[in-house]
Each structure stands twice: as C-alpha cells, then as structure tokens.
Amino acid sequence: MTAKILPSRRLSVAPMMDWTDRHCRVFHRQITRHTWLYTEMVTTGALVYGDVERHLRFSEEEHPVALQLGGSDPADLAVSAKKGQDWGYDEINLNCGCPSERVQKGAFGACLMAEPQLVADCVKAMRDAVTIDVTVKHRIGIDQTESYDFVRDFVGTVADAGCRTFIVHARNAILKGLSPKENREIPPLKYEYAYRLKRDFPDFEILINGGIKTEAEIDLHLQHVDGVMLGREAYHNPFMMAGFDQRYYGDTAERPTREQVLAAMVPYIEAQLKNEGGRGLKLNSITRHMLGLMQGLPGAKSFRQTLSDSKKLAAGDPRLLLEAAARLRLSTP
Template structure:
C-alpha cells in the first residue's frame, strides 16, 4: 500500500480516501494550454495548499521524441499535481504515463475533451469520445503501467448530439478498464465550426448530465468542469458531485484561490497578503533565473491578475508587463510596480 502526497491511499491502483476524509479531487485547477505551466502552478500553490493542480496537456509524441525535462520538470512545492496526456496509442500512453510516474506526478489524466483542429488531426482529444473501446484500451495500458490514479477528462457529447446515452456508455466502457475518476466538462464539443475559445462559451452548459452520471455510477468519482466562476457555483456542484474544476476564472482572478483552503477544505484561513505572495514570486523568479536561466517575464505573466478588482491594479499590471523594463532585475520591477500601485501607502512590505 502506498500513501500519496495528496491524501489518498493506493492499493490495486484504485484510489481510496484516507481516514482524514480528504478527497483529492474536491477542487482542481484545470489544465490550460499555454497557461498552466510550472510557473503558473507554483504561483497557484502559493495561494492554495490543498487544491489539485494540472499540467498543460503534454502529447505522447513530445515525451517520446522530445525534451522530456522541459515538459515534465516541476517544483516539489506544486504537489498535489496531475500530468495530463494527449494521445491515442495505448503503448505510447503507457510509456508516457510511466515517465510521469517516475518524475513524481500524483495522477495521470487522459485528455478526451479538447476540440482543437490540431488535436483532432492527431486523432485524440474530444474526438476520442467516438471510440470508447479505444479509450478503454488506452486507460488499461496506463493503469497496468503505473501505481498512481489514471483519470479521464471529457465532454458530455460531440457536435449537436445531446443524447445522454452517448456519454453514459462512454463512461461505463472506460470505467470497466480501471478508470474511477471522470472530470466532466459539462458542454458538448463542436468539432466543426467553432474555435477552442468558442467551444468554451457557445455550447450550453448542462451540469445535470454530470449529476446523472453520478446517479448512474455512484462508485465513480465525478468532477464537474465548465463555467464555474464563483464560490456559490462551486458549492452548488459539491452538493451532488465529488468535486469541481475551475479553469479561466482561476487564472484571471487568482486571489479567489487564496480562500479555497479555508472555505472548501476546512483549513485555517491563510494569513498571506497579495504583497507577500508577490514577494514570494520574486524570490521564485530569482531562483529560476539562477538555476535555469528563466527570465522573470515568463513567470510574471501568470500573476498579472493578482490585484484584479482593486484600485491601481492596472498600473501595477502595466509595470510587470512593460517590455521596456525587461532589462531590470525582478526585484526592481516589483518595487516599481508597488510604488505605482499605492504610491502613498507606507504599510507596503519592502521588496528591496
């Protein structure tokens, strides 16, 4: 029996909740291409200790034929952390999953929800929902290769087919292969005629489908995703489901995450302020520059929403995103940003 860092016990490759009652999928930040890289995840982990974080989708080809370290490197502080894979060849996915497990990820997630044309050309993502037997083969290959949970993120239908039986049969088939956790993006994926952005906005949300899945498969862990923008929306999903996953809103309004541990996990409220989070990120920027040669601008872009909704936030954001300041050390830019944000506030912690 193996104890995972994010509070589940693993035996026979089936996750179990520990005696502490922690459900690792209760709250998650969604995998988002070009956004949830390791720098973004480090920032989010400063805000919430218990929320499960996900990588961007990494294709099997990128791992089997590319720079593995570039795709899989992460900071130990990011745990609990799941690796999302894109692919449709069982053998390749098994190898990629084993790489992820060896690198220390806590979960392997298979992408069956992305509708982009590039992903469709690779015959994976949302179009895999048309082939549940293939997805089951992929899941079984991964489950047989690793001792950490293998999960699936999917849509509730394809194009204009709103027949519940389609997604029910997909989940039922894949569950038989050993997947016990399904993250349900509660919209159809329209594979033709809509961009990925439009696919996150135009197909109607139908959370009731996720609830029906939970009713029909009570032993499975069902997590809702899509259009969740405030705490009341999260609470509503948690009334009938096992978890909720937040995407863009977590990125654009990251300070929301700072209250999650207390509100949803019963933890002691955080004493961190936006300013102390910013200081911690400056320290991270300096360490990344020293150890990996990473420029601070690659990191700062992920925290530009930190002061959203506060007077002066635009001025603060402008400093961190001003290309004319890129030659300055991160600590100097932080000082400029704070002075532009609250020029008369004497209580701001010193960044020098």
C-alpha cells in the same frame, strides 16, 4: 513504501494550454496549498521522442499536481504515464475534451469520445504501467450528439477499464466549425449531465468543469458532484482561490495576502533566472501569469502596467513585483 496522503480533488485548476505551465502552477501554489493543479496537455510524442525533462520537470512545492497526456496509442500512453510517475506526478489524466483541429489531426482529444473502447484500452494500458490514479477529462458529447445516453455509455465503457475519476466539461465539443475559444463559450452548459453521472455512478468520483466563477457556484455544484475544476476564472482572477484551503479543506492556517504571494515569488524567480537564464528564460515568462493577482482592486491597472513594462522586464529584476505592488498602493485613493 508508505503511500503519499493527498488532499481530495474537491477543487482543482484545469489544464490550459500556454497558461498552466510550471511557473503558473508555482504561483497558484502560493495562493492555495491543497487545490489540485494540472499541467498543460503534453503529447505522447513529446515524451516518447522529445525532451522529457523540458516537458516534465516541476517544483516539489507544486504537489498535488497531475500530468495531462494527449494521445490515442495505448502503448505510447503507457510509456508516457510511466515517465510521469517516475518524475513524481500524483495523477495521470487523459485528454478526451480538447476540440482543436491540431489535436484532432493527432487523433486524440475530444474526438476520442467517438471511440470509447479505444479510450478504455488506453486507460487500461496506463493503469497497468503505473500505480498512481489514471483519470479522464471529457466533454458531454461531440458535434450534434447531445443525448445524455452518449456520455453515460462513454463513462460506463471507460470505467470497465478501471477508471474511477471523470472530469466532466459540461459542454459538447463541436469538432468542425468552432475554434477552441468558441468551444469554451458557445455550446450550452448542461451541468445536469454531470449531476446525472454522479447519480448513475455513485461509486465514481465525478468532477465538474465549465464556466464556474464564484464560491457560490462551487458550493452549489458540490451538492451534486465530488469536485469542481476551475478554468479561466482561476487564471484571470487567481486570488479568488485564497480562501479555498479554509473553506473546502478545513485548513486552519491563515489565508495568504497578496503581498505575501508576491514576496514568495521573488526568490523563486531569482532562482529560475539564475538556473534557466542561459536557456532563454525571461522574467516575463513568469510574471505574465501574475497580471490578474490584483483583479478587482483599485489600482489594479497600474499594477498590470508595471508588470508589463517592456523596459523593466528586460532588466530582469524580480523586485519588479514589489515595485508593481507599491505602484498599486500609491494609485489607490
């Protein structure tokens, strides 16, 4: 069988709980064809004991798309990774960066950085189970451990199990005393740690994540590492990605317009409501991810208000997207 040719992970959108679900990813795919997309974290328990279809189904147009797993048992991770490959995902990513107490109680996420050999065992088990890439997303340290040596040794140990791609959220994770939101904002960013990892492990693929908002910042980071992963900025201001295919992947196709993105989402929403309406899918489950599409434009507030109108949403008509765009044009001076 011919191997699938995938774009590089030069640009990607981070896995974000409650945000990067399958509807969000389809929306992002209308804006950029080549940027890698990641699922929300899916726990091994959900796949070993739960409704696999509910957690893993996605649309073909989402490729390239990676499944992020949360877990710490090598056997369960191997089973879950194999399910991910069987469902068609292009990459399996292990979460070693989430600091939430709920995740810590499951003995995974950022607390795994304290057990690099266990992470290596998990990676080896997954790599033995699948033929697609197994990658790790991690922090640069935990709690008050701030030495570069800590993250260097973590990467070195995990690499011994065959991992060659590391996504570095360039902040420490404070496991006690800070909320997940505070953990994204309070620990200082230390991009130089990711740069040093690339210098110390030149044959590995090193991606950087954390606080990156502009193409100028992306360009700067790409002078030092192999790829940039965007988080909240890509969600709140998604149209910032409209030029990524041309700028970072050499695609010669014209960048989409906001109106084209909206028009492409209408048939998708119609199909989803037809197929999933009986399972409780509501229009807002999809449109909530699109509120930032007009970010920075005059009339963007009117666009958001229309898409947030509870009465209009209750009617379940996907043409609400086009009405919102029309309201924006009318409110623009």
